[in-house]
Amino acid sequence: MLFNSFPFLILLLITFGVYYLPRISRYQVGILIISSLVFYAYDSPILVLLLLFSAAINIVTSYYIVSGKTSWKKTTAVIGVALNLLVLCFFKYSPLFAHSFFNSNDPIGHFLVTIPLPIGISFFTFEGISLLVDVFTEKYFDNRKVIDPSFVRHSRNTLFFISFFPHLIAGPILKAHDFLPQIGKKNLRDIDWENSFKHLLVGYFLKMVVADNLKDFTYWIEYPYFQSMSTTTLLALLFGYSCQIFADFAGYSAIAIGLAGLFGYRFQENFNFPYISTSFREFWKRWHISLSSFLMEYLYFPLGGNRKGKIRTYINLMITMILGGLWHGAAISYAVWGGFHGAALATERFISDKVKIKPGRFLLVLKGLMVFCFVTLAWLLFKLPDFSHVLQYLKCIRKNFFILDRYDIIAYILLYSLPVILYHVAYLLRTRSFFLRMAKWEYAIYAVMLFLIVTNSGSTGSFIYFQF
């Protein structure tokens, strides 16, 4: 179910109405679970069973980590994490496995290729792992305060944590230590209406006006059609896709945060103006924060982080980013994409270890542009999963200078990318007196966004990150 569909609007209104009914307020968590399962089941009901199975693994193992024998704690945690990864690998990576090791006529290969990819599996599996690691390490909370001693209530809370609909199919990836302590009775008067309203409006604007319109132009980045495009058009398409993927995913995350706020829950921000980053490290602290922080806490640190020498640090960065790339999709191109970012992070770290200079404003701008260009170029691997097509695209950029430009495509891409640019520029200039004076007119900007949602939305498209 899409956040920008009428069935979702109906589900939301019903859930919201029932959720805050005073007489049944003790069933709030149950109401949200039912609503979340309906939300997930809407497109393919059978896959709810997988969601419940995944939740069951985490319910049972986390409960036994807390209340089972101490000597079995570690084994239980390892089994739980392994089961989560097994489920993820089976459903997500079977086709990749089949293409790599079986020919198309082999019955096993054929079976593996036909396994469906359940929507959101990468997100809810990681959330399950986060729960198991958190209760095992007790690094963030005292298990006795957060994990309910009653198995039934623990099951309810865990199922709710994993299935809560705002984050269920495209994140942000919740961490158990952030979410579990929030579970409790919520009141209508406690809602931060303004915060939710702003998140919802910005989210829907980014998705429906920016991303959904851009997608009908960036569609051209498709083999072999891009070969007939001029250099300028190809560059504009690439720029447009970079803005589209940001608007699409940041929009989704903002909607998720706004929706959770309506039910009294707080999600961490998932995007923090990533395109103003002046280093790759900074970019990954601003882009898909819930994933990068998950990878850092649950993969990079356990691998040793930067505590085991420089060479090991570079290797750890590469491993983390390649696995992060593969998390996005079961294709070699995603691993290559992760590898590019890993190499960029390692190179940047190597240079900053060797060269110690305080960059001036000019150098910062240059670095910012470099990071943006690199990141934008790397998005090509998302759009063109075949690496040879990526090379073709780059070749066309070099040689198609004399083909007539598609002025309409360029103009519309610039127009629809403008909000993304202004969004970042406004953040950069937020402390200037002009912007401070403008703050009292903030509502006018939100009104314009609402006006454009009503009058200028693009055709409905699913969110790019649904496929992950």
Place this chain on the structure above:
Amino acid sequence: MIKRTFLCFLVLMVAYLALMTVIKPAKPVAQHQWQDNQIKAENYIYATGTSNRNVIVGSSLSARLLMDSLPGFTSLAFSGQSIFDGLTILSHKADLPANVFIEINVILKDGNKTFTENLFNPILYSTREFFPPLRDGYQPLAITGSYLTVGVRAALSGIKSRLVHEKPAPVAADPKPAADPKPADNPVASNPPPVKNNSELFGKMVSMQIDRYSRTPDGDLLESRLRKLSTLVDMLRQRGVKVCFFEMPVDEHLCQLPLSNAIRQGFYQVFPPDKYNYLPQPGCSGYQTSDGLHLIDQDALRYTLYFRGWVNANLALQRPL
């Protein structure tokens, strides 16, 4: 803050609706193919009067027909989509046309639910009916973009000409490109960029299509699509509409390949030529395409005139269609 936002929004909406009512833009602006389809559909859905006597239902192949040369005809041929979208729109209309011409080439592609649901969503339908400026062709940014395109053209041409004084002038991919064509999930139902002047790309596209057309289609899929079409055709005939099938010419190398033949045979079985009207296909040789499937302008005009000539001679459509 929330209240002020809504108030300001209301003011903006009223101002916009008033402005659009006063200005009355002569022509809706389509930014891209999807919107072009949307505008075409909305124009038909909200049209009043009896101007829609003849309707052509098809994919991007028949979207190449030049409607200026077909007076009295309305096109529900949608680029990147299938005949089922046009037929679904017809099934929602209270006043149906006298004659419906159905393209047979792209029968395998199913209708686009998102497209038709958006058109007939009760809230959106009524809003667009009562407030025409809220229809797709009048989006404020689409209109702004059409002006911006002029600026971008001037700026980029200026920069390029300064960069390359003596170099050859930019090469147009086609003298008059099709209206924002683009690929779709199914290459048959798409309207790709004109590539005729790029012989390498043209060759690649045609060989891709030859490869596709050389495979016999899934029999079950073809049967289920034909069954679905049969239901819709029966519905039209029951409501007094005359139906005629036609096949758009494609590259001559594709015309007799297994896919084309299987579709033709499938139609003849479900809709026998002795019981249904078919506009005879003039053969593919001599017709030039931009990518193997879509006729270039010159030949689109030639086929349009052939189509018109045949209809003028046979519009009585003697058979009880």
